[in-house]
Amino acid sequence: MIGGLIFDLDGVIVDTSEFHYQAWKRLAAELGIAFTRDDNEKLKGLSRLESLDTILSLANPYNHQTGVAAQSRKIELAKRKNSWYLEFVRNLAPDDILPGVENFLVECRQSGIKTAIASSSKNAKAVIDSLAISHLFDCIVDGTRVAKAKPNPQIFLIAVKKLNEKPGSCIILEDALAGVEAARLARIRCIGIAPEPALLPADLVIPGFLNFGIKELCSFDRLIRNPA
Ligand code: BG6
Ligand code: MG
Numbered sequence: 631m632i633g634g635l636i637f638d639l640d641g642v643i644v645d646t647s648e649f650h651y652q653a654w655k656r657l658a659a660e661l662g663i664a665f666t667r668d669d670n671e672k673l674k675g676l677s678r679l680e681s682l683d684t685i686l687s688l689a690n691p692y693n694h695q696t697g698v699a700a701q702s703r704k705i706e707l708a709k710r711k712n713s714w715y716l717e718f719v720r721n722l723a724p725d726d727i728l729p730g731v732e733n734f735l736v737e738c739r740q741s742g743i744k745t746a747i748a749s750s751s752k753n754a755k756a757v758i759d760s761l762a763i764s765h766l767f768d769c770i771v772d773g774t775r776v777a778k779a780k781p782n783p784q785i786f787l788i789a790v791k792k793l794n795e796k797p798g799s800c801i802i803l804e805d806a807l808a809g810v811e812a813a814r815l816a817r818i819r820c821i822g823i824a825p826e827p828a829l830l831p832a833d834l835v836i837p838g839f840l841n842f843g844i845k846e847l848c849s850f851d852r853l854i855r856n857p858a
Contacts, residue, residue: 675806
C-alpha cells in the first residue's frame with residue numbers, strides 16, 4: 631500500500647541543470663576556472679556550498695580553505711551565482727514541467743496517494759511557484775529546512791513525518807546519486823529517473839513519466855517491498 635510519494639525537484643519535475651550550469655560557468659569564468667558540462671553533472675544533488683567547493687577544487691584540489699574569511703568569501707560567491715540562477719528561474723513557466731509529470735501527480739492524488747517535495751534547493755519554493763504546481767503537493771521540504779544535504783537522509787525523513795506516513799509506505803523519486811543514497815539510508819524505496827538504468831542504483835530506473843502512471847507505480851509497489 632502506497633501512502634506517499636516524495637519527489638526530488640531539480641531533474642525530476644523540471645530540468646534546471648542547464649540554469650545551474652550557466653550560472654556556475656559564469657562564476658567559474660570570473661575566477662579563471664575551466665568548468666564543463668561534465669563537471670556540472672557531478673554537482674547534481676549537492677548543496678550550493680558543496681557545489682562551490684567542488685568547483686574551487688577544480689582549480690586546486692589541495693586548496694581547502696577554511697576559516698571565517700574564506701567562508702564569508704565563499705558565501706559571497708555563492709550568493710552571486712544564485713542571483714544569476716534566479717534570473718533563469720523567473721522565466722520558468724508551467725510549460726517547463728517535464729513531460730508526463732503533471733498528469734502523474736494528478737493521477738496519484740486522485741488515487742489518495744499523498745505527495746511531497748524534498749529538494750536540497752533553497753530556491754525550491756520559487757521554482758514551484760514559477761511552475762504553478764504548489765497545489766499538487768501536500769508538503770514541501772526544501773534546503774532551508776535541513777542542516778545536512780543529501781546523501782544525508784534527514785530531508786526525506788522530515789517529508790515522511792509531514793505526510794504522516796512511515797518510511798515503508800513511501801516511495802522516493804530521484805535523479806541524483808546523492809538522493810538515491812539518501813533514500814537507501816532512510817530505508818525508503820526509490821525510483822530513479824535517468825536515461826539509462828545503469829546510471830542509478832535505485833530499486834527501479836525509468837527515463838521519465840511519459841509511460842509511467844499509477845498502474846506501473848502499483849506494480850512496482852507489489853514487486854519491490856519495503857527495505858525496512
Ligand atoms: C539540487 C540540485 O536540487 O539543489 C543541485 O540538484 C543544487 O544542483 C542544489 O546545487 C542546491 O540548489 P540551490 O537552488 O539552493 O542553489
Ligand atoms: Mg535532482
